[in-house]
Amino acid sequence: MEVRWDIFLIILGSALVTFLPRVLPLMVLSRMELPDWGIRWLNYVPISVMAALVGQELLLHDGQLAPLFTNLELMAAIPTFLVAIMTRSLLGTVVAGMISIMILRYFL
Template sequence: MSTTYLIVMIVGMALATLISRVPPLVLATKLKPGRKVQRWLKQVPPAVMAALVAPAIFAPDGQIWISYHNADLMVGTATLIVAIATKNFYATIAFGVCAMAFVNLVLN
């Protein structure tokens, strides 16, 4: 493939992305969703995070594995406890990363 072809493709895809994302964003800034919609939208980030994290914790090798030998599950549980206790996003992330690093260093 030529360099010109690649540049045209990249610019074309950037324009397609821009055209498909800007109009809804402009419309969304002018509309004020109702209370029910706002309450529902507040639940989207935790639901997405749970959908991303749960398979890694409960099925680290592709099969569901609920056991105290499952290091991912143990670290995830401890991190959940820290999240509930502190209600601090950064403290939770820092604890989870440090706990997982510690477990990987000790167990591997």
């Protein structure tokens, strides 16, 4: 089997670009003592990223703001959110979301 060096270098570069942004902050921050406000701030990063991803999926369709009265995903998110709050179960939340969207797509 012949090795194509251009493809090999692309794969190696892609691995480096993926690896460095994840490892360098860990290496730098593991040697530093972060202040309490910095640690509290970092605790909100995963929640913020998830809210941005979910919000975009719920409110936009094809880059346009979806009408609220025809937005099935937003309607399915309401009972899913309630199940998430009441049960605090990831499995229960996912199942509730799947069932909600299935029912709404079947009837509407």
